[in-house]
Amino acid sequence: MSELILKAESLSACYGRVEALSDVSLQVARGEIVTVVGANGAGKSTLLQSILGAVSPKAGKLTFAGQDITRWPIYRRIEEGLVLVPEGRRILVSMTIEENLLLGAHMRRDKIAVRREIGGIYDRFPNLAQRRNHNASCLSGGEQQMLALGRALLAKPQLLMMDEPSLGLSPLFVQRLFELIQAYNREGLSILLIEQNTANALRIAHRATVLELGRVALEGDAASVAGSTGLQEAYLGGTSREVMEVDHKRKSVGRRS
Amino acid sequence: MISQQIVNGFMLGGVYVMIAVAFTLAIGVLNFLNFSIPGIFMIAGMVSWAALRGGQHWPIAFGIALAASAAVGVAVYLLTYRPSSDSDPEVPLVSSLGFLVLLENLIILWLGSDQQSFPALIVDFNWRFGSIIIGGAQLLSLVLSLAFVIALSLSLRFTNLGRQVRAIAENRRTATILGVNVGSVVSRLFVLSALFTGIGGILFAISYLQVSSSMGESIGFKGISAMIIGGMGNIWGAVAGGLLIGLVEILSTQFLGADFVNISVYGLLLALLIAKPEGLFGPVAAREKL
Numbered sequence: 001m002s003e004l005i006l007k008a009e010s011l012s013a014c015y016g017r018v019e020a021l022s023d024v025s026l027q028v029a030r031g032e033i034v035t036v037v038g039a040n041g042a043g044k045s046t047l048l049q050s051i052l053g054a055v056s057p058k059a060g061k062l063t064f065a066g067q068d069i070t071r072w073p074i075y076r077r078i079e080e081g082l083v084l085v086p087e088g089r090r091i092l093v094s095m096t097i098e099e100n101l102l103l104g105a106h107m108r109r110d111k112i113a114v115r116r117e118i119g120g121i122y123d124r125f126p127n128l129a130q131r132r133n134h135n136a137s138c139l140s141g142g143e144q145q146m147l148a149l150g151r152a153l154l155a156k157p158q159l160l161m162m163d164e165p166s167l168g169l170s171p172l173f174v175q176r177l178f179e180l181i182q183a184y185n186r187e188g189l190s191i192l193l194i195e196q197n198t199a200n201a202l203r204i205a206h207r208a209t210v211l212e213l214g215r216v217a218l219e220g221d222a223a224s225v226a227g228s229t230g231l232q233e234a235y236l237g238g239t240s241r242e243v244m245e246v247d248h249k250r251k252s253v254g255r256r257s
Numbered sequence: 258m259i260s261q262q263i264v265n266g267f268m269l270g271g272v273y274v275m276i277a278v279a280f281t282l283a284i285g286v287l288n289f290l291n292f293s294i295p296g297i298f299m300i301a302g303m304v305s306w307a308a309l310r311g312g313q314h315w316p317i318a319f320g321i322a323l324a325a326s327a328a329v330g331v332a333v334y335l336l337t338y339r340p341s342s343d344s345d346p347e348v349p350l351v352s353s354l355g356f357l358v359l360l361e362n363l364i365i366l367w368l369g370s371d372q373q374s375f376p377a378l379i380v381d382f383n384w385r386f387g388s389i390i391i392g393g394a395q396l397l398s399l400v401l402s403l404a405f406v407i408a409l410s411l412s413l414r415f416t417n418l419g420r421q422v423r424a425i426a427e428n429r430r431t432a433t434i435l436g437v438n439v440g441s442v443v444s445r446l447f448v449l450s451a452l453f454t455g456i457g458g459i460l461f462a463i464s465y466l467q468v469s470s471s472m473g474e475s476i477g478f479k480g481i482s483a484m485i486i487g488g489m490g491n492i493w494g495a496v497a498g499g500l501l502i503g504l505v506e507i508l509s510t511q512f513l514g515a516d517f518v519n520i521s522v523y524g525l526l527l528a529l530l531i532a533k534p535e536g537l538f539g540p541v542a543a544r545e546k547l
Binding site for chain 2: 052054073074075077078079083084086090092093094095099102103104106107151155
């Protein structure tokens with residue numbers, strides 16, 4: 001395996017008083033797409049929020065690009081290139097499209113490069129370019145997702161984390177989105193993708209982790225995870241005893257070395 | 258005759274503009290009614306007066322006064338807003354009100370509670386436009402206030418820091434997730450709001466040639482009213498609200514008598530709140546703040 005960009009070791013975190021993550025470990029190598037899938041409430045979002053720093057984990061260690069970031073505040077992690085495309089896009093609707101993009105680059109001093117990259121994003125998304133000085137509230141859901149992606153790219157991510165990016169998008173946009181993720185990955189961007197759209201996520205990812213009730217139920221090559229029975233169990237299971245046993249055995253299929 | 262009164266009203270309103278904008282920054286971005294602002298207004302006036310009396314040149318005296326204003330702004334941030342940022346919004350409101358009382362009493366201990374006359378720094382001159390007379394100092398302070406508000410408005414729109422402030426105003430959590438260092442931006446916002454207030458206090462002293470430990474109170478409450486009239490979070494609304502209050506004050510002094518001033522001003526506020534609760538210029542519901 002090539003050099004690791006992100007290494008999460010034995011993370012445990014609470015959501016309110018409920019333990020939402022327990023002893024979850026995850027690795028992303030440079031240039032990889034890793035996806036985390038699982039049913040609603042499996043802890044996917046809590047995992048992402050813990051890596052970003054919006055939720056402080058009770059236990060565990062986070063290493064990003066060789067540095068221990070466990071205690072870093074969010075803004076420092078983002079400065080370092082650990083960037084999130086948040087669930088629900090979180091576009092700022094009181095600002096124009098261009099201002100949203102500039103906000104994504106707020107920590108950067110290389111203004112000329114920022115301008116050039118914004119131009120590149122406009123080339124890729126002509127819909128945004130046409131309305132660059134319009135209020136961002138005029139965009140459709142799909143266009144907002146493109147804007148959120150562009151905004152995150154302007155923060156110069158070393159690892160791009162995406163939280164349910166396909167949620168609420170039309171099938172056409174979903175397809176476009178997954179193509180884009182692959183395209184940016186081919187350009188060298190490492191991606192950690194959280195999705196409910198499991199089939200698509202597993203199709204484009206290199207490796208996958210299945211979360212169930214806050215624990216890692218299954219992990220390995222995306223293709224092997226997609227074909228395994230453990231995936232169905234994790235989704236259908238919920239609290240059944242059978243699945244809990246599967247969970248304890250921590251199946252590991254087709255792990256890359 | 259009436260045109261002269263309207264001009265006088267706008268000149269008086271200019272005094273409320275800076276303080277109304279300072280309140281608006283705190284409400285619009287932080288949803289925090291910062292009651293220490295009238296105290297900072299008073300600190301700027303009284304510290305300028307004390308420094309001038311101590312023999313300082315006016316640029317140095319005003320520099321000291323603005324430094325004191327900024328320092329109080331930082332103290333209010335550190336001691337009232339930050340410790341209670343996780344609790345109800347009423348908590349910093351009450352503790353900032355405590356700060357106002359504290360500041361007034363510290364100044365009374367140091368400089369006494371008497372009204373003091375402020376030295377005239379600008380040669381007393383008036384402009385005549387036909388039958389209208391405009392006082393030079395009042396005009397200067399109105400023009401300076403508007404210039405500062407224009408500068409603020411432009412920087413909120415076009416600078417990197419301005420965009421971060423607006424992001425926090427719209428949605429603090431989103432701003433945090435996008436990597437805005439909210440603590441740092443908010444502390445700078447407190448300094449900015451204190452500087453606006455301090456400049457307002459100095460301009461008031463220059464125009465009206467008197468300062469006292471209680472000078473912030475009545476002007477502070479009218480500044481809050483101006484902010485509310487303008488729509489709680491809209492800078493240009495606060496400017497319009499300030500000018501409107503000045504106008505109502507002068508006109509009601511002229512036509513109803515001095516005893517009616519507060520009745521008119523706060524009656525207008527009440528009537529506006531009943532008729533247009535969102536303020537005159539405040540489509541805050543559309544989340545288009547500042």
